[in-house]
Amino acid sequence: MSIAMPAPDSRVIAQGGRIVAALRAVLPADAVIDDPQETRAYECDALTAYRCPPLAVVLPRTTAEVAAVMRVCSDLGVPVVPRGAGTSLAGGALPTADCVILGTMRLNAMLEIDTANRFVRVQTGVTNLSVSAELEPLGFFYAPDPSSQLACTIAGNIAMNSGGAHCLKYGVTTNNLLGATVVLTTGEILDLGGPELGPAGLDLLGVLCGSEGQLGVVTEATLRILPRPEGARPVLIGFDSPEVAGECVANIIRSGVLPVAIEYMDEPCLRAVEAFAKAGYPDCPAVLIVEVEGSKAEIDDQIARIREIAAALNPVEFRESRNADEALAIWKGRKSAFGAMGRLGDYICLDGTVPVGQLPYTLRRIGELSRQHGLEVANVFHAGDGNMHPLILFDANKPGDLARAEAFGADILRVCVEVGGCLTGEHGVGVEKRDLMSDQYDPDDLTIQMQVKDVFDPAWLLNPAKVFPLEASAAHRARTVSMAAAE
Amino acid sequence: MSIAMPAPDSRVIAQGGRIVAALRAVLPADAVIDDPQETRAYECDALTAYRCPPLAVVLPRTTAEVAAVMRVCSDLGVPVVPRGAGTSLAGGALPTADCVILGTMRLNAMLEIDTANRFVRVQTGVTNLSVSAELEPLGFFYAPDPSSQLACTIAGNIAMNSGGAHCLKYGVTTNNLLGATVVLTTGEILDLGGPELGPAGLDLLGVLCGSEGQLGVVTEATLRILPRPEGARPVLIGFDSPEVAGECVANIIRSGVLPVAIEYMDEPCLRAVEAFAKAGYPDCPAVLIVEVEGSKAEIDDQIARIREIAAALNPVEFRESRNADEALAIWKGRKSAFGAMGRLGDYICLDGTVPVGQLPYTLRRIGELSRQHGLEVANVFHAGDGNMHPLILFDANKPGDLARAEAFGADILRVCVEVGGCLTGEHGVGVEKRDLMSDQYDPDDLTIQMQVKDVFDPAWLLNPAKVFPLEASAAHRARTVSMAAAE
Structure with missing residues (x-):
């Protein structure tokens, strides 16, 4: 494990039996799990390189039960790690x-x-x-659609401010979250926001969304829903170089056409996808899938404008879907991309985000870094909002290869920050990018973020060792404690 | 004055000369104003019923000068009231x-x-x-467009999370603010956000936007800009009753058409507007102006769908603008509505916001309350996002009339909260709705908001007596101080 985790609190471990008994006293019998065989199922999330069985697992059914858990853990000084479906790619x-x-x-x-x-x-x-399945018969849907949407929960989506292919048009979770019921470590229950335009006073809902379980546990949520568009149609555009594909993305965005999705795939990704899914993609260095939606008139109009923008950049292919089957064929490869890459070996999936105009430069720099680190990289990502997902290929069985891949990944994320972007678009910081937060933020910025955590979670029991650099958070905690003593 | 203000700190007043001298030591000579003749220009904002000349005024030109002011005021314990153009309707x-x-x-x-x-x-x-004027030759614009846009500043827009007629499609300030440079009371400078998708770690930009100068002074901002649409076209729809007009708004929103603006005017407003601007509006109980934009094909398509939705509700008029002159004529009355109302006498302009589906009920309740309080009310507002602006008419020269109007206003805002809405859509809480915050939030919610303020402004020097109920904030401060003493 190359990412350090703090030593567990031995006093907490020692009173494990007492903690489980206290939890059993406030929850139904089937809601507390401490059998090591069963807790093992919770030892990791989708960042599977890192694992650690917890002391116990609780599975509450109501806000009141969550509050009871929080009071027990708070009284006994036990850290609490909230978990949705465990699909986090960032630990x-x-x-x-x-x-x-x-x-x-x-x-x-x-x-x-x-x-x-x-x-x-x-x-x-x-x-x-x-959520969208419930809404479908009524003609509505919930917009954020992460790749893991079959499994992932709204709780996890709120914690990570999740996105998805449709975010370009409809925004990420924070743009679609109207209200939340939150349980704090004290067991206090807050009701934030609601179905109106915006809150009066301080907007705590905004800081809660994407806070990665650092501030509280969200048990109920009010979500904005949207009427299903009449139709949607993708086009596939192939280009001679990644840079020109990047330019096409920037030109589409600049033009005012707002597709629902602009997805990008480069040559290594296309090769893997062809071998796996035989989607019939063109053989070229970069492909965009651009999807537009609306009424037939709106779709025709938008595709005509995209065709014009693409034509100015001499695409090697412009393939328009004329029916549902052709639309499916265009999406088939993209949707199988992560599976296809998995067959090539182990990979780390990054999540750095850059201003759209910086895509061509960033893609070039990633190529240079790939040669420098001697590791292959494939790019498949949400290009329309600059949310890149470079996949770094490595061999988990080769000693030191994971550490090399992580170093390469860190270099890519530093490039993202350097061009005015940030460490994460939708996966969150987690443990994975925790120590890179110092590259994104200066110490004053981090301190204020940690002080806001102090307000919601004064004892720092929630989701330990995530988001904030370990050293900075340890120093902050020590300072807070000594200041309180001096006062 | 029926809204109480706390007594000024006599120790601060007593050392006025020393404070001004300290400010002069860190700023250019023309940046500090303490002549009572000149400071008088700053004694109120657009809530002109309330006035109080400040101790001094500073007009810094750089972030560094703002930081210097904050350090001086922090050292000497002087409250700081940030001010944009002074167009706040909420004090x-x-x-x-x-x-x-x-x-x-x-x-x-x-x-x-x-x-x-x-x-x-x-x-x-x-x-x-x-901002939009600079962008116009490049084919771009900045979306939030409050009525005061000729005068109001981006600083004030960020503080109040300002909206405008175009917010229905493009969101309010928080949806268009990408980054900010903020000076805290300590003089510390934070850089939040930037042109990328979303921040890593806690989203402090979200809680800053709309914080009404309670957390820091924003000196620089990164704003999202949009390409100008090819065209825009309004339609005017007249209805037999306010309730049916409200239903039409809800049906349009529900259908998935997303106009740029849906504006509502009722009979008292239409009468005033006709007398003043002779816009040729129909004589009926309620009028909607619905504006759509995009390419010609998109506009035609959207108007056809709106026509169909309206037709189902038997409108007394459906007027489509066929050219720029007709479009201007449709907007003419709406744009002069506030001026027209001003000629009728004094008024208070409210800003309560309700879920769109609650518009018919809320309009009916406002009518009932109007009869109950014996004061006339006119409604003209952004209906598409449920942001109501009831204008309560009163006579400032009649003793007690302002207080009656304020009581009526408070009752309307309580109805907004009751139906799941909130006190303010875009004007902010200010002093005006400060004490109503206890109707919107329970004590725990308010405490957490005040604790977040503690993080950014521990001595509570920024924009005193706004946003938080006076009693609740005094109690919170007393508790914080006594807890610090006890530790």
């Missing part, structure tokens, strides 16, 4: 040996559907896809 | 007698225009309209 739900995992999957009720006011209220353990 | 920039007004109007440089990456960087004293 956002990685346990520590002294923690209780608070799983949200049984908080799975749809509470209210209101199409006239365009919102739903859900318990946050519902999966992302099930 | 958001109302001075206290012991405060220094920090005016942002000389922070007026355009720093960077980047159309490829769709952002501008500005000093925040630039006016809202000047």
Whole structure:
């Protein structure tokens, strides 16, 4: 393991039995798991290189049960790691040996559907896809659509401010979250926001969204829902070079056409996808899939404009889908890209985000760094909002290869920050990019963020060792404690 | 004055000369104003019923000068009231007698225009309209467009999370603010956000936007800019009753058509507007102006769908603009509505916001309350996002009439909160709605908001007596101080 984790609190480990008993006293019998065989299922999330079984797992069904768990853990000084479906690619739900995992999957009720006011209220353990599935017969959908949407929960989406291919047009979770019920470590329950335009006073909902379980556990959420568009149609555009494809993305955005999605795939990715899914993609250095939606007139109009923008850049191919089958064929390869890459070997998936105009430069720099580190990289990502997902290929069985891949990844993320971008678009910081936060923020910025955490979670029990650099957070905690003593 | 203000700090008043001298030591001579003749210009904002000359006024030109002011005021314990153009309708920039007004109007440089990456960087004293004016030759614009856009500054827009008629499609300030340079009371300078997708770690930009000068002074901002649409076209629809007009709004929103603006005017407003601007509006109980934009094909398509939705509700008129003159005629009355109302007498303009589906009910309740309080009310507002602006008419020369109007206004805002809405859509809480915050939030919610303020402004020097109920904030401060003493 090349990312350091703090030593577990031995006092907490020592009183493990007492902690489990206290949790059993406030929860139904089936809601507390401490059998090591069973807790093992929670030892990692989708960043599988890092694992650690927790002390215990709780699976509450109500906000009141979550509050009871928080009070017990707070009283006994036990860290709590909230967990949605465990699909975090950044180790956002990685346990520590002294923690209780608070799983949200049984908080799975749809509470209210209101199409006239365009919102739903859900318990946050519902999966992302099930929200849209419930809405489909009514002609509505919930916009954020991460690749993991079949499994991932709204709780995890809120914690990570998740995105997806449709975010270019509809925004990420923070743009679609209207309200939340949050349980703090004290057991206090806050109701933030609601189905109106915006909150009066300080907008705590905004800072909660994307806070990666650092501030509280969100048990209920009010989500904006949208009417399903009449239709959608993708086009596929092939280019001679990554830079020209990047230029095409920037030109589309600049022109004012707003596609629902602009996806990018480079040659290594296209090769893997062809071998796996035989999607019939052209053989060229870079491909864009651009999807537009709306009424037939709107779709025709937008595609005509995209055709014109692309034509000025001499594409090697411009393939328009004329029916549902052709649309499916265009998406087939993209949707299987991560699976296809997995067959090539181990990979790390990055999530750096850059201003769209910096895509050509960033793609060039990634190529240079690939040669420098001697590791292959494939690019497949949401180009329209500059959210890059370079996949660094390595061999997990080769000693030192993971560490080399991580060093390469860190260099790519530093380039993203350098051009005015940031470490993460939708995966979150987690443990993975925790120590790179010092490249993104100066110490004053980090201190203020940590002070805001102090307000919500004064004892720092929530989701330890994530988001903030270990050294900086340890120093901050020591300072806070000594200041309180001096006062 | 029926809204109480706290007594000024006599120790601060007593050392007025020393404070001014300290400010003069760090700023150019013309940047400090303490002549009572001149400071009088800053004694109120657009909530003109409330006035109080400040101790002094500073007009810094750079972030460094703002930081110097903050350090001086922090050292001497002087409250600071940040002020944009003073167009707040909620008393958001109302001075206290012991405060220094920090005016942002000389922070007026355009720093960077980047159309490829769709952002501008500005000093925040630039006016809202000047940003779009700079961008016009390049084919771009900045979306939030409050009615006061000719005068109001980006600083004020960020503080109040300002909206405007175009917000229905493009969102309010928080949806268009990408980054900010903020000076804290300590003089510390934070750089938040930037032109990328979203921040890593805690999203402090979100909580800053709309914080009404409670957390820091924003000196520079990165704003998202948009390509100008090819065209725009309004339609005017007249209805038999306010409720049916409200239903039409809800049905349009529900259908998935997304107009740029849906504006509502009721009979009292239409009467005033006709007398003043002779816009040729129909004589009926409620009128909607719905504007759509895009390419010609998109516009035609959207108007056809709106026509169909309206037809189902038997409108008394459906007037489509066929050219620029007709479009102007449709907007003429709406744009002069506030001026027209002003000729009828004094009024208070409210800003409560409700879920769109609650518009019919809320309009009916406002009518009932009007009869109950014996005061006339006119409604003219951004209906598409439920942002209501009831205008309560009263006579400032009649003793007790202002207080009656304020009581009526408070009742309307309570109805907004009751139906799931909130106190303010775009004007902010200010002093005006400060004490109603207890109707919107329970004590725990308010405490967390105040604790977040503690992080940014521990001595509570920034913009005193706004946003938080006076009693609640005094109690919070007393508790914080006694806890620090006990530790």
